[in-house]
Amino acid sequence: MHRILVLGAGKIGSLIACLLAEQAGYTIHLGDQSLAVAKHLVEDLGLERVTPCLLDARQPHQLDAYLSAHPMDAVISSLPYFCNPAVAELARSHHIHYFDLTEDVAVTDRIRHISTGASTAFFPQCGLAPGFISIVTHDLMSHFEQLDTVKMRVGALPLHPSNALKYSLTWSTDGLINEYGNLCYGIEEGAKVPLQPLEGYETIELDGLLYEAFNTSGGLGTLADTAAGTVRTMNYKTLRYPGHCEKIHFLMKDLKLNEDRATLKRVLEHAIPQTLQDVVLIYASVSGTSEAGFFEENYVKKIYSQPIKGRVWSAIQVTTASSVCCVADLALNNPGRYNGFVAQESISLPDFLRNDFGAYYR
DSSP states (O other), rough: OOOEEEOSSSSSHHHHHHHHSSSTEEEEEEEESSSSHHHHHHHHTOTTEEEEOOOOOTHHHHHHHHHSOOSSSEEEEEEOOOGHHHHHHHHHHTOEEEEEOOOOOHHHHHHHHHTTTTTSSOOOOOBBTTTTHHHHHHHHTTTEEEEEEEEEEEEEEEEEEOOOOOOBOSSSSHHHHHHHHHHHHEEEETEEEEEEEOOOOEEEEEEEEEEEEESSSOOOOOOOHHHHTTOSSSEEEEEEEEEEHHHHIIOOOOOOGOOOOOHHHHHHHHHBBBBEEEEEEEEEEEEEEEETTTEEEEEEEEEOEETTTTEEEEEEHHHHHHHHHHHHHHTTTTSSSOOEEEGGGGGGHHHHHHHHHHGGGO
């Protein structure tokens, strides 16, 4: 019986707790700065193996005391990215496994430093992008003798856009702004290089629908570090409905709201609605040479919102929560296989898809 502390009972953390509670091998403690929120979720969904608890990650001593009183095997952070280094420090000191969903490059580097020499596994970036997109792309890359170009494209979009941005807030607003405003990375001519966010504009057609794609930060994960020197070109871009990038550029660059992210967050959360009627688009393309010559292989997937435990969950909730649950399950059920800092591309795609939690991607 694996003991898991899930931090954050928000959009993603609530489904993480729900999915883990469906499996007989887990007992879960769900920590949130609002005990009422965690208790309501547990009672509403009848999660018998989930214990709600009052925990504020901004108070590390409180979390430290809880881990001392309630020994855990792992902690899964579904908190905002800036909370994760403190959680990772406590995971290290309590000798437990660590998993998070961060897209922030600097936070990931910090986790790498904290995990140096650890006997337990530290898995940052366990969501959709970064996360699953690196797993599936790395698998495609293994089919080639020599790599040329790797493209990774992911988007979480409303099925029925009704505003000028053609967008709905389906996950962390802090994370969204981070992706749009922070430096990006890719590979050009075999070397890892910095790229500007909201640049590299292109259009792509999937199933007869036109989308736009542009550079955003963090979605590449650690794959550029892993693949540098082995591929000529690699980049990650976010998919949106046409017209979105231009308007975000106006907000962040022309109005300089990238320099005032608190105001931008208030504007977005006040004006842009949330939705459970969304679709997640996953597109990976790899070209290179093999025995048969110069070829291209693609992975294309659409995932929609769906009911779980009597409640409808959005596609971005399902893909993000199931991905981190899958990675945690693989690590906890294969003791000794993973330790220290572990990149997402270290996970085998067949292992991921065979896993009960990976079923949401099948």
